[in-house]
Amino acid sequence: MSSFRDLPIKHKLTALSVLASGSALVLACFTFVVYDGWTFRDSLIQTVSTQAKMVGYNSAAALVFGEPRSARETLSALNAEPRIISAGVYIRDGKLFASYLRDPGRDGDEALGPVLSHSNAEGHRFEANHLDLWRPIIFGQERLGTIVIRADLEAIRTRQLRYLGIAVVVLLISTLGAILVSFGFQRSISGPILGLAMTARTVSRDKDFSLRARGSGKDEIGVLVETFNEMLARIQEQNQQLQKAHDELEQRVIERTTQLEAANKELEAFAYSVSHDLRAPLRSIDGFSEAILQGYGDQLDQQGRSDLQRVRAASQRMAQLIDDILNLSRVSRGEMRYEAVNLSTIARAIASELQSVAPERPVELSILDGVIATGDPRLLRVVLDNLLRNAWKFTEKHPTAKIEFGVSHSNGKPVYFVRDDGAGFDMAYAGKLFGAFQRLHAMTEFQGTGIGLATVQRIVHRHGGRVWAEGKVEQGAIFYFTL
């Protein structure tokens, strides 16, 4: 029955109404025809029975007086009734007394014979094509014989056929009428449904939720259309809200970005101011101290000269600190570029720079080639510069030095390292290594402001990596980092 399901509503409706009206019609016709048949039969029986009685009565005299000819004449009156095929009068012992045939030359007595085997005095029997009816002929109190009449059912047949014909024609006409009517009316049902379907399709295709389906009255379809429209309205509303939220978010992002940019600009201005304005007075301090030393140094004693030297040293150190802070802040400013960076070539360049400044130092450099990492080339250079410079610095006191740069793997991720066999550090203070301006050595031992490792840490963190170190006093240190 799935094929019925797939029929368009128009055809379904038509089929249904045709089926309904058709079956009603058929039932009505059938009932009518059948009933008519029955009543017709009854009326036939009635008629034939009456005729049988009349003829029987009229033949009674012939029977009594034994006059078959007279009986035959009486019987021939049955000619008036065209439906009667044949008739016969039988005397009591079953012998045929007189007969009548409508169409002589056709089957004769044998047709009537079997009738008499019936035990009832009167009765009737319907055969396929005829009705046999028999009545007793009674005169006075005596039963003289039986009259049998055979009537044909032709009339019924034609009548029924006629009725059937009419019924079929009426059926056809009404079916046609049903089809036309349903075609006309289906539009009022399937029209809105189709409209709804089209609207739905257009909405989903064009993503236009402002469309609405056309209303169609108050029936179930109308309710459907209304509900559908409500749904669309809700979706449209939600869409608008979503859009609004999206816009608000964008707005907020824009605001936030401008705020950040403003903050960054402020930071840059601050750094600029620091780099310029803070150093000027330092220059004066240092310069005029030196001027005093040079101009009046001979008038000062050792203490005085040494004091002025300390003044100079302090101002120079402050300048260095300012530079380091600036460098540290420069790391955080600016955008990061992500590229493939060859750490090996950078390390080599830095190493050769260090070597060229102090060529007399016997340093064994072992730099692994082909180490490529992804990150900001400028910042990564600063990392390697700081680490290698540290390695260089802290191996100064040793007669020979070995500095190594390479990469190892841990959990499938590369870990870069710089190793030296210099002064090393006490692991107990490892936590302070990367703090800004934290130093693990006295200023007299090694120079430095303690900002190098803090810078390294900040850069590595900006790359999303980790940095840590291991060391042993006087046995060197290894600095590891990931990116």
Added chain:
Amino acid sequence: MNDKVILLVEDNPDDEELTLRALKKNNIQNDVVVARDGVQALDYLFGNGAHAGRNVSILPSVVLLDLKLPKIDGLEVLKKIRGDDRTRFLPVVILTSSKEDQDLINGYKLGANSYIRKPVDFSQFIDAVRQLGLYWLLLNEPAPSER
């Protein structure tokens, strides 16, 4: 050597004093004209204002230009110097505290010949001035002035 004038554009009196001393320490005896802001510097170069009537065909051998100046700042002065035909080829050495990338870029973009960062350490400064003097006053060939 005395006809080679040095134009020092510097607003900080301490720095001015130190620079003059450094020059003296290096036996650089050229006349030094000091302009304390951008306006004075341009007035001198083009013979306006306080320097009206100066023979502007005589240009300094080198201009030592600080960047942070009141009124008209160093980069503006540089722009004006490079913008005028008379002073287009005048050697300008930016002598400043700042090592900001932006200042370096702008300085060279506007046509500075050299960019020197003033060290805090005075002895280093003396050495720098010595090299400056040797180079710009003795070694370098300035552009011929158009007569």
